[in-house]
Amino acid sequence: MGLLKxxxxxxxxxxxxxxxxxFLTAAAEGVHLSRHFLSYALHRTGQYLRFSVDIFKNQKGWVEVIHEGNSVMYIPHPSPHQIFHMLVGTSPxxxxxxxxxxxxxxxxxxxTVGGYWGLKAGYQGGRWDGVLAVLAPMFSAIPGWFWxxxxxxxxxxxxxxxxxxYIDYVHMVEGTGKPTPFTYLYALTTPTLTLTFANVAVYAYNVRNLVRNELHEEYFLADVLKGLPDKRIMRKALRTVLPPFLTFTSYNFLNLMMNxxxxxVMFNVPGIG
Amino acid sequence: MYRRLSTSLLLVMLAFSLLAPRLVSSQDIRNWNNSTYWAWNPKGVPPAWYGAIKGLPDTEWLRGHYSNGRFVYVYDFHYSEPPQEIVLIPNETCNLRLTVIDPLGNRYVLWEGYIPNFVYLSRLTGPMMNVARDKCRPVPSPGTLLIHNPLRALFSREGVDCTAPGNTLLQGRYTFIVEAVDGNLSPTDEPRIRVLGLSYGLMGTDVEGRDVWVGFAYGAEETVLVAILGAAVMVGLALLLGMLSVLSNGVGGVADFVSKFLTATPVLPASVLLIVVFGSSKTVSWNQTYFTMNPFVLALVIGVLLMGNVSRNVRSMVEEELRKDYIESSRALGGSPLWILRKHVSKIILPYSLHQFSLAVPGIIGFITLLGFFNVSPGINWGTLMGEIILSGARYKLAWWQILPVGISLGILAFSFIGIADEIKGRFLKG
Structure with missing residues (x-):
């Protein structure tokens, strides 16, 4: 019952x-609040939904031909899929x-980088930790686009x-030959590095804090006293901090997506942005 | 050390945001989106101090003096590049002659005739080609000259390639003489000559010729105001909803539902739509629409939309606190849920709220700049400036004078707020 609820x-x-x-989209289109607003907005919402589904159907549009006297007028009616393609430059x-x-x-x-850095800073401290302590607030302060x-x-x-x-490079390669997966990967280098730069220190700092908390636990002390190698202790610490780190990641995913x-937009990647 | 640094930086930035808008002219602000108002500024040039370092011409009005029925202007040219443009603006519509005498004494008549409004010297292809024929070797074609800034021919040394980069310019005093074709000019007829250099003012100009300092200084207040108010709305409402949502009565159910609903709402598209709905817009070209919106309404919109996650965090913290023994004791002694929330739980939640507030301020500033990327940042703020940089393609020209001030200020402001957040976390939230 609880699950159903x-x-x-x-x-x-x-x-x-x-x-x-x-409703907000209908209002943004200029529909004024009146007693007909609700029914109209509901109708429009249905149309937006249908359009959103139709953009995934690879349908062709049609051309309306109007004859008037000696002249002929052609009015193109592109399909939702074609409209999307025209606006974004690729399929949905x-x-x-x-x-x-x-x-x-x-x-x-x-x-990979954040996890390793955070683990090393949290467990060993020293220079790794010092650099992270300075960079983390700076990196979380500077907006992603700045990088x-x-x-x-x-x-x-x-x-x-x-x-x-991105899109210009892919088109250029398409013009001279067949793009390979490496083409797309190479075209995405700067956007990927931008997002990585903007986030890596913040994520590493989170891992570092979680590992630091774990250092006070009894099992950790026991492992050290048993004389286990550092790498093994770090692996164990990583396994322990993984669940809260994943929670942090899921909370931050929307933020990452917005960035x-x-x-x-900055690098002309035809994606959701 | 870190705390002191962040507090000092914050105070400096707050003082700047309050004082800077008072330093710019209200006329400049009123005409921010009026491109004709900025017509006498060079387009997309770096600051004057950078120009001084790099030897780029500054933007200036030439001072004329009246002598024998004509006006004489002296331009001391000592730069490594010719200016972007020189404009002659007559005081009245009359038959004028404009002659330029270069430092070697060569005379060139650039204009003779009626000037309805003003004359851009670089667009005078015919007279400029005459100058080029006299000075440049090889003589460039009109097309080549137009591509390489025709003023280069005027400021060039004799016998050099006027289209080639490098040290080909003749430095010294250039004299501009404006006289009437028939008769004399009177002292009240003084025309004006504007040199649109390759550098301008404190922070340069954008592609429309707008003074970047004006937008940056004026936008500081609105940016900080929206960020602080938005953060206050966000944290206040999140606190209220998060605490009320743990109540098992109807109010609790509604608060919990609203909090979940806001968490599930896509913030960026919803903000874009709300700005369009509550703001007013003015389309100036096919790809440029300016939005205006009351900053208080903008702060409210952003605050409400961003509060979802914080309200869920508050709720889980309150739930965890309510499970503790001392709360059970309070309940057993007859404490009502609201009394317990007010008396016990709020003590735990308040430092967390302050921490979230400090984090939210830089977050909202970043969010406003994100809106700028989608051309929906309303008003004049740092988000709008960012949007215009992206739309105008200044990122490809790497117009650092537009990008760096906004980026560094955002960084400093965010850095100081995060410093304060860390301080609150260190003092109240550990353990």
Whole structure:
């Protein structure tokens, strides 16, 4: 019963969120509040939903032909899929894939580098910890896009080792040959590094704090007294701090996604942003 | 040390945000989105101090003096690049002649005839080609000259390639003489000559020629105001909803539902829509629409939309606290739920709220700049400036004078608030 109630509540919230976003969109289109607003906004929400589903259907639009006297007028009516393609420059499936790919590669880098750095700083302290203690507040303070501009300056303007615009680079490769997975990966270098730069110190600091808390636990002391090698103790500490770290990650995912949208706009990545 | 540094930086930034808007002209602010108002500024140039270091011409009005029925202006040219533009603005519509005498004494007549409004010298292809034929070797074609700034020919040494970069310019005093074609000018007819240099003011200009300092200084107050008010709304409402949502009565149920609903709402699209709904817009070109919105309403919108996660955190903290023994004792002694929340739980939640407030201020500033990326940051704030940088393509030109001040100020402000948050965490929230 408890589970059913929770599912029903989650469904209700989802429906309400969709409805409220639909109503807001209708209001943003210029529909004024009146006694007809509710029914009109509801109708529009239905249309937005249908449009959102239809953009995934690879349908072709149609052309309306109007004959008037000796002249003929052609009015194109593109399908939702074509409208999306015209506006974003790629299919909706690819747009979602692009965003997911960008975020996944970023998360892998952040987890690997941040996890190792945080573990080392938390367990061994010293220089690793000192650098992290200075960088973490700085990195969490500076907005993600700022790193984008910095990397743009360093890697594109000064060194010319990465492409600036994702879509332009992919189109250029498509014009001269067949793009490989490496093409897309290379085109995403700067956006990925931007998001990684913006997040890695913050994530590492979180791991460091969690590991520091674990150092006071009895099992940890027992492991040290048993004379276990450092690497084994660190592996164990990592296993213990993983669940709270994943909770932190899930809380921060929306934040990462919002920053990801801005980074997509900056580097012309046709994704959700 | 860190605490002192962050507090000092915060005080400096707050003082700046309060004082700086008073330092800029209200006329500049009223005309911020009026491109004709900024027509006499060079487009997209760095600050004057940078120009002084790099030897770039500054932007200036030339001072004229009246002599024998004509006006004479002297331009002391000692730079490594010619100016972006020179504009002659007559005082009245009359038949004028503009002659330039270079440091070697060569005379060139650049204009002779009626000037309805003003004359941009670089657009005078014919006279500039005459100058080029006289000075430049090889003589460039009109097209090549136009691409490489025709004023380069005017300020060039003799016998050099006027389109080639490098040390080809003739430095010294250039004299501009404005006289009437028929008769004399009277002392009240003084025309004006504006040199649009390659550097301008304290912080340079954007692609519209707007003074970046004006937008930056004026935007500081609104940015900080929206961030602090938004954070206060966010934390206040999150505190209220989070605490009420643990109550087992109807009020608790509603508070819990609202809190969950706000957590599930996509913040960025919802903010964009709410700004369009509650703000007013003005479209100036096919890709540029300016939004205006009362900063208090903007703070309310952002605060409400961002409160979801914090309210859930408050709720779980309150629930954890309510399970403790001393709360059970209070309950057994007859304490009502509201009394327990007020008397015991609020003591735990208050430092957490202050911590969240300190984190929320930089978070909201960052969020406002994110809105700028999608061209919906309303008013004149640092978010709007960022949006315009992105839309105008200044990121590709790496117009650092537009990007760095906003980025560094955001960083300093955020750094100081996070320092305070860490202090609160260290003092009250450990263990």
């Amino acid at each position: 929770r599912v029903a509540e989650a469904l209700m919230i989802t429906v309400l969120v969709i409805l409220s976003m639909g 499936q690819m747009a979602i894939l692009n965003t997911l790919f960008l975020l996944s590669v970023t998360m892998v880098l952040v987890f 984008g501009i910095f990397l743009m300056w360093a890697l594109w303007w000064k060194l010319s080792i990465v492409p600036l615009s 990801g949208m801005a980074v997509e």
